[in-house]
Amino acid sequence: MAILSETDVNEECLVGEWVKLAELKEDSGKPKEALSLYHKAVRAEPDNLEIRCKYALCCAMCGRAEKAIDLLCEILDNNSEYMLALESLGKVMAYLGYQCGSKGWFTLYESGFLYRTIQSLESDAPVIVELGSCFGLSSMIIAKALKNKPNAKIYCVDAWEGDGSSVFGDTREFIQGQAQEGLKFIDIFKGNMERAGVLHQLTPTQGYTTEVVKTWQEQADIVFVDADHSYEGVRADVKNWKDFVKVGGLLLMHDVELLEAGSKKDSGPGLVVQEFLGDDSNYAPGILVDTLYAAERIK
Ligand SMILES: C[S@@+](CC[C@H](N)C(=O)[O-])C[C@H]1O[C@@H](n2cnc3c(N)ncnc32)[C@H](O)[C@@H]1O
Numbered sequence: 364m365a366i367l368s369e370t371d372v373n374e375e376c377l378v379g380e381w382v383k384l385a386e387l388k389e390d391s392g393k394p395k396e397a398l399s400l401y402h403k404a405v406r407a408e409p410d411n412l413e414i415r416c417k418y419a420l421c422c423a424m425c426g427r428a429e430k431a432i433d434l435l436c437e438i439l440d441n442n443s444e445y446m447l448a449l450e451s452l453g454k455v456m457a458y459l460g461y462q463c464g465s466k467g468w469f470t471l472y473e474s475g476f477l478y479r480t481i482q483s484l485e486s487d488a489p490v491i492v493e494l495g496s497c498f499g500l501s502s503m504i505i506a507k508a509l510k511n512k513p514n515a516k517i518y519c520v521d522a523w524e525g526d527g528s529s530v531f532g533d534t535r536e537f538i539q540g541q542a543q544e545g546l547k548f549i550d551i552f553k554g555n556m557e558r559a560g561v562l563h564q565l566t567p568t569q570g571y572t573t574e575v576v577k578t579w580q581e582q583a584d585i586v587f588v589d590a591d592h593s594y595e596g597v598r599a600d601v602k603n604w605k606d607f608v609k610v611g612g613l614l615l616m617h618d619v620e621l622l623e624a625g626s627k628k629d630s631g632p633g634l635v636v637q638e639f640l641g642d643d644s645n646y647a648p649g650i651l652v653d654t655l656y657a658a659e660r661i662k
Pocket of ligand 1: 466467468469495496497498499500501502520521522523524529570571572573589590591592596
């Protein structure tokens with residue numbers, strides 16, 4: 364049994380108090396005051412990953428998102444399974460998305476996982492093809508993860524139908540409302556990405572995925588399928604685009620729900636995974652983080 368000295372006990376108690384106080388400061392809208400308390404706590408207990416995550420999130424709240432991302436990635440580099448750090452990274456992404464106006468549909472784990480997946484690419488000049496960009500949350504995450512790779516290419520393919528017909532529900536109503544104000548769907552995307560400081564990294568490519576693919580030439584390190592979510596739509600995208608993934612690259616798909624993974628049903632994207640990416644395909648069995656699926660092309 365480890366015996367703590369009196370100084371250790373006091374320090375431990377103090378750290379707990381600093382963290383509690385920092386949380387109160389955050390709750391009362393004083394993140395800068397919270398930040399110095401978290402900083403003290405991290406210095407006193409550098410191995411406490413939970414406090415380091417709280418410190419990182421507070422950095423983001425204080426306008427230092429890049430530092431927050433670096434701190435969280437450092438934790439994940441050494442503890443890849445530490446889910447609180449992945450979730451916190453997702454929170455930073457959600458916060459950045461909120462700040463630039465990019466509503467998205469990712470869970471926190473999905474956002475964190477997307478960032479880490481893109482960041483882990485070895486190539487100095489990776490090529491990413493995103494099918495379905497909408498307001499740009501995932502485009503922004505991809506771009507942020509490639510901020511140190513100026514030769515990366517990120518293609519954002521989306522129909523961005525001005526009358527909202529390529530989206531549904533509230534999103535369609537929103538697009539229609541914006542159209543009445545004279546704002547086009549694609550310009551909402553571009554404005555969000557400009558505010559996020561990543562527009563210069565992106566190549567917006569307007570069109571239906573089934574049309575764009577007809578003249579597509581470039582092999583990609585990652586193709587991310589998140590456009591038309593109907594079974595037929597996802598099926599066409601996977602069928603048309605999967606051979607553009609380089610061997611060793613990844614096919615990513617969103618909204619993959621699988622009965623066999625504990626979901627209530629197989630979603631359209633889930634059915635397509637079973638159909639195309641099974642044992643006899645060119646892809647290794649994928650991994651699933653919430654509903655974000657990633658499979659490596661192996662031949
Ligand atoms: C779920 S949203 C994409 C969300 C985005 N990836 C994110 O995470 O922030 C789907 C997008 O796909 C686009 N879309 C739907 N069907 C499409 C198609 N067949 N071709 C191109 N874009 C399409 C819609 O306009 C919409 O913007």
